[in-house]
Amino acid sequence: MISNQTVTVFGAYARTDVFFQRPREQHDDARVVEAIDRARAYAEAGADGLFAPGLADSTLIARLAEASPLPLNIMVGDATPPVRALAEDGVARVSRGPALTSW
Secondary structure, X not given: OOOOOOOOOOOOEEEOOOOOOOOHXXXXXXXXXXXXXXXXXXXXXXXXXXXXXXXXXXXXXXXXXXXXXXXXXXXXXXXXXXXXXXXXXXXXXXXXXXXXXXX
């Protein structure tokens, strides 16, 4: 049997900009806690995922991925770990953001 049906899946990713509010060198556990609090609120509101652009520290990414009730999406760039390492840290999705460079 052949089907011509197309399945389209949409997701609502809630964005937190807590990591854009300070330079990367000042990202710390307090920022992660703030992002986790927001992720919980977003999950209660029905979001499907958490987008945390600006976060680049592997240890903090892993903490956020582990504690978030939502799958974590990270914006990759020159300062972030490689995609494979992000996956190992629990990141569910990556975005290129405004960058137009190749992988």
